[in-house]
Amino acid sequence: SQQGEEDPQALSIQEGENATMNCSYKTSINNLQWYRQNSGRGLVHLILIRSNEREKHSGRLRVTLDTSKKSSSLLITASRAADTASYFCATDEVPSEKLVFGKGTKLTVNP
Amino acid sequence: DTAVSQTPKYLVTQMGNDKSIKCEQNLGHDTMYWYKQDSKKFLKIMFSYNNKELIINETVPNRFSPKSPDKAHLNLHINSLELGDSAVYFCASSQRPARGNYGYTFGSGTRLTVV
Numbered sequence: 001s002q003q004g005e006e007d008p009q010a011l012s013i014q015e016g017e018n019a020t021m022n023c024s025y026k027t028s029i030n031n032l033q034w035y036r037q038n039s040g041r042g043l044v045h046l047i048l049i050r051s052n053e054r055e056k057h058s059g060r061l062r063v064t065l066d067t068s069k070k071s072s073s074l075l076i077t078a079s080r081a082a083d084t085a086s087y088f089c090a091t092d093e094v095p096s097e098k099l100v101f102g103k104g105t106k107l108t109v110n111p
Numbered sequence: 112d113t114a115v116s117q118t119p120k121y122l123v124t125q126m127g128n129d130k131s132i133k134c135e136q137n138l139g140h141d142t143m144y145w146y147k148q149d150s151k152k153f154l155k156i157m158f159s160y161n162n163k164e165l166i167i168n169e170t171v172p173n174r175f176s177p178k179s180p181d182k183a184h185l186n187l188h189i190n191s192l193e194l195g196d197s198a199v200y201f202c203a204s205s206q207r208p209a210r211g212n213y214g215y216t217f218g219s220g221t222r223l224t225v226v
Binding site for chain 2 (some may be wrong): 040099
């Protein structure tokens with residue numbers, strides 16, 4: 001199975017600004033998940049959106065899913081320096097039930 | 112209280128050696144995974160076990176052999192290590208099917224360096 005693609009590969013913003021990351025994928029999915037990875041650390045699950053959902057919120061995170069376009073976006077509002085990390089989308093594929101990761105977006109939030 | 116713990120955190124070894132990485136989860140999840148993250152940060156699934164049964168076995172050299180003695184443990188044994196095996200290996204666990212908003216829980220990784 002092919003990995004999804006995140007866009008952009010790297011994003012640099014100022015504290016307080018919003019950050020938007022996009023993800024495209026190619027297969028049918030059960031759900032799509034977003035993860036954060038701080039440098040040298042493991043991945044932390046942020047949010048899961050099911051294939052029959054279109055939008056989900058969690059704190060400062062907003063995720064959208066468009067299954068017709070096979071795309072998702074992650075919006076982080078009012079960013080903080082502590083949000084600096086790599087962000088990965090991952091698709092829970094049908095029928096293999098593998099969780100396939102995209103290539104990631106490296107977000108830098110400057111204080 | 113670590114949810115998914117893997118050991119060792121760092122592993123430096125010579126080509127040709129055999130090594131093992133251990134993983135344990137205390138979340139009561141029924142499925143465990145091994146992922147490999149290369150130097151470009153690409154994460155690729157290697158294996159998945161559900162209740163001690165192998166359910167995903169990607170195209171991985173047969174020098175890599177997972178072993179799951181029970182549903183809380185998934186170990187990875189690597190024979191005849193090669194330079195190209197150098198990477199960070201992550202263990203993860205989840206409940207299948209996904210419940211609520213819960214995704215995978217990852218360990219902190221094992222950085223394997225083959226010299």
